[in-house]
Amino acid sequence: MLDAITAPAILMNLDYEVCAANEAYRRTFASDQPILGRHCYEVSHGYRVPCDQAGETCPLRGCLDSGQRQRILHIHNTPTGREHVDVELSPIRDEEGEIRYFVEIMHPVNQGDRHLDRQMVGYSPAYTQMLELLSRAAAGDISVLLLGESGTGKELAAQYLHSHSKRSANPFVTVECSGLTESLFESELFGHEKGAFTGATHRKPGLVEAARGGTLFLDEVGDIPLAMQIKLLRLIESGSYRPVGSVTPKQADFRLICATHRDIAAMVQAGSFRKDLYYRISPFPVLLPSLSERLEDIIPLATHMLEQLSHQRPLQFSDAACDWLISRDYPGNIRELRNLIERAILLCDGNTIEPLHLQPPGILQTPSTDQVIPAQEILPLANLESTYLSRVVERFRGDNSALAEKLGVSERTLYRKLRQLRENDQSGRSDSPF
Numbered sequence: 001m002l003d004a005i006t007a008p009a010i011l012m013n014l015d016y017e018v019c020a021a022n023e024a025y026r027r028t029f030a031s032d033q034p035i036l037g038r039h040c041y042e043v044s045h046g047y048r049v050p051c052d053q054a055g056e057t058c059p060l061r062g063c064l065d066s067g068q069r070q071r072i073l074h075i076h077n078t079p080t081g082r083e084h085v086d087v088e089l090s091p092i093r094d095e096e097g098e099i100r101y102f103v104e105i106m107h108p109v110n111q112g113d114r115h116l117d118r119q120m121v122g123y124s125p126a127y128t129q130m131l132e133l134l135s136r137a138a139a140g141d142i143s144v145l146l147l148g149e150s151g152t153g154k155e156l157a158a159q160y161l162h163s164h165s166k167r168s169a170n171p172f173v174t175v176e177c178s179g180l181t182e183s184l185f186e187s188e189l190f191g192h193e194k195g196a197f198t199g200a201t202h203r204k205p206g207l208v209e210a211a212r213g214g215t216l217f218l219d220e221v222g223d224i225p226l227a228m229q230i231k232l233l234r235l236i237e238s239g240s241y242r243p244v245g246s247v248t249p250k251q252a253d254f255r256l257i258c259a260t261h262r263d264i265a266a267m268v269q270a271g272s273f274r275k276d277l278y279y280r281i282s283p284f285p286v287l288l289p290s291l292s293e294r295l296e297d298i299i300p301l302a303t304h305m306l307e308q309l310s311h312q313r314p315l316q317f318s319d320a321a322c323d324w325l326i327s328r329d330y331p332g333n334i335r336e337l338r339n340l341i342e343r344a345i346l347l348c349d350g351n352t353i354e355p356l357h358l359q360p361p362g363i364l365q366t367p368s369t370d371q372v373i374p375a376q377e378i379l380p381l382a383n384l385e386s387t388y389l390s391r392v393v394e395r396f397r398g399d400n401s402a403l404a405e406k407l408g409v410s411e412r413t414l415y416r417k418l419r420q421l422r423e424n425d426q427s428g429r430s431d432s433p434f
């Protein structure tokens with residue numbers, strides 16, 4: 001019966017032992033190793049204890065507790081390395097209704113297409129949870145709102161959603177919402193007729209038309225000014241639009257994905273984002289974790305990017321470079337990591353990237369103690385504090401709560417000190433020791 005299932009599948013008993021496996025499972029996960037009678041957690045993950053005791057969610061445990069079918073995204077060992085697998089576990093009951101066995105069907109999750117630059121990498125729990133949400137959302141046509149700090153991979157996640165959806169054979173069209181003026185917004189999105197305005201020498205189809213049958217990705221949706229939000233709302237609500245200069249409405253056909261690094265719920269509270277539009281774009285919000293929440297992904301990501309960016313040069317990181325990469329903060333998240341690596345590749349003449357190749361350009365570097373405190377000079381402590389503060393504030397670019405946490409003071413205290421700093425600046429007094 002298992003062989004009738006085309007995806008990899010196994011039969012397990014209550015003791016987590018594999019009782020049978022189909023051909024697809026052997027081919028995909030087992031290669032030549034024996035599996036019958038072995039524990040699923042050992043074969044799939046190399047654990048010595050069940051997943052729930054290893055800090056992961058165990059579908060078998062969940063199935064026993066709920067009595068229901070379970071679906072979860074897990075990382076499995078495969079002959080070609082670690083892979084995300086969409087696991088579906090169903091109970092098999094005896095005549096008395098007691099659970100006796102489980103059938104586990106596994107669908108390997110391909111994280112992006114074959115292009116290295118569109119492949120998503122990550123193994124941490126925070127990333128895996130996010131990927132599970134994306135996989136579930138991809139199957140439907142629901143609008144998805146991708147939230148997360150700058151550089152966390154929102155655009156890549158949008159491409160993943162599209163390429164795993166039933167619209168994948170049709171276009172994926174990105175609209176950069178920041179910086180679009182009202183008139184540009186309309187003509188870019190809806191297109192225009194010939195002669196609609198001065199300079200409109202021919203008919204131009206808009207991005208909504210270009211996305212027909214596919215996915216429309218509104219990047220930085222939080223930056224759309226209020227006046228234009230109503231136009232977007234009408235498009236989403238009615239599913240139709242009118243090109244500029246036309247009287248005939250056109251029918252739209254796209255799946256909507258939006259992304260923003262802003263706290264859009266707070267913007268709704270503050271009245272700068274329409275509540276009705278917010279509800280329309282956010283039926284399925286997905287939060288992309290920052291790199292600080294997925295530290296174990298830094299080296300796999302860095303290695304992937306090295307392969308992607310080095311154009312076949314046989315480059316590798318030294319152990320010291322790996323330690324350096326892990327111990328750093330990344331306010332710009334994966335994009336910042338990528339920039340560091342791109343630069344290191346250019347600076348490294350040999351085959352091994354060392355910390356010295358990775359050091360970021362001076363402007364973004366946290367000043368070392370030597371730079372802040374000139375060796376020969378004794379300075380008033382207050383001066384030192386303000387000099388240091390003005391430098392680190394630059395680096396944290398407005399994220400005061402993260403900065404306060406790092407400095408070990410409350411946000412209120414930080415705010416007070418920054419206000420003092422500004423007042424000093426404005427009164428023209430220079431506290432800088434340099």
Ligand SMILES: Nc1ncnc2c1ncn2[C@@H]1O[C@H](COP(=O)(O)OP(=O)(O)OP(=O)(O)O)[C@@H](O)[C@H]1O
Pocket residue numbers: 117119120121122148149150151152153154155156157260261301304334335338
């Ligand atoms: N999981 C991942 N695996 C590999 N590379 C990734 C991953 N996530 C992001 N990247 C890479 O990091 C960079 C930034 O990603 P992306 O542009 O998707 O971020 P973003 O959240 O949309 O940023 P912004 O909010 O600033 O527009 C890109 O080069 C992307 O390829």
